[in-house]
Amino acid sequence: MNRGLIIAYYGNGKGKTTAALGVALRAIGYNLNVCMVQFIKGEWDYGEIYSSNLLKPNFELVIAGKGFVGILDDDHDIKEHIESAKTALLIAKEKINSLRYDTIILDEINYALKLKLIEEHELISILEAKPPKVNVILTGNYMTDQIMDIADLVTEMREIKHPFKKGIRAKKGIDF
């Protein structure tokens, strides 16, 4: 059996996107191709942008999102966020169905769902119709019953202890 998996990393803990990047790294170690479509935090995640250059040509990063909604000096209108997220979903669908990638990471898509930037039934349709061999990884704080149901592998990342709460600032290369 060699069917692709639908994998979800959710929860309030650190490591969801980082784990997805680690999956990309492993897959690329086998000379497989990976595409990451960022649904929300595109504008400020410099670490991912820099490091993705190391993985070319097997890794493609599509920055579709408009930063976090309502935080981090967000100056975008909600309609602009919805438009970006819908575009991201169209891109994701094209990437998944292109058969050019072994694994597609839909980064922060679960959070985009929570914010109602995209329609869940549209995502579920894409997942249900995906080419059998393709792996899809969904990340984001949120989890829904339907995604839990369709996913093969689900891990919750729970924040147990966080340094920001002790007053330590975000550290380059670790947090951003």
Added chain:
Amino acid sequence: MNRGLIIAYYGNGKGKTTAALGVALRAIGYNLNVCMVQFIKGEWDYGEIYSSNLLKPNFELVIAGKGFVGILDDDHDIKEHIESAKTALLIAKEKINSLRYDTIILDEINYALKLKLIEEHELISILEAKPPKVNVILTGNYMTDQIMDIADLVTEMREIKHPFKKGIRAKKGIDF
């Protein structure tokens, strides 16, 4: 403030080592140096070995462990495991104190602690005496009160749903 963090990923879910690899990838994106010392699963984790080559020269992988104890056709004597784990801890200490690396990943060290392959007080001493700027990441299923206490950032990865339980075999580039 620019002090290094002690970070722990534990729990029974997927993504602990993968998240650590993702941290390596981000750090290397900033041209920082990372060393990963594998305490247990060295002999069979091909994905990590292959992909680490992509990150050279900023990433060093030290395979010190002897495979999982008691599983996966383990044919090593427990004394051999203890010797390997103790050597791994000595190497880890040297790497941490060398100041050649921004981040040192002690992979599966928490599991080595659980199996009593290494002494917890020795690890705690190393962490307490580490150079202030160095980040240390601890991974493994297990978590102890002392590590919880000394760590700055702790995330539990909880297995919510796992495909092996549905009879799907491990997939190259995703699971190994």
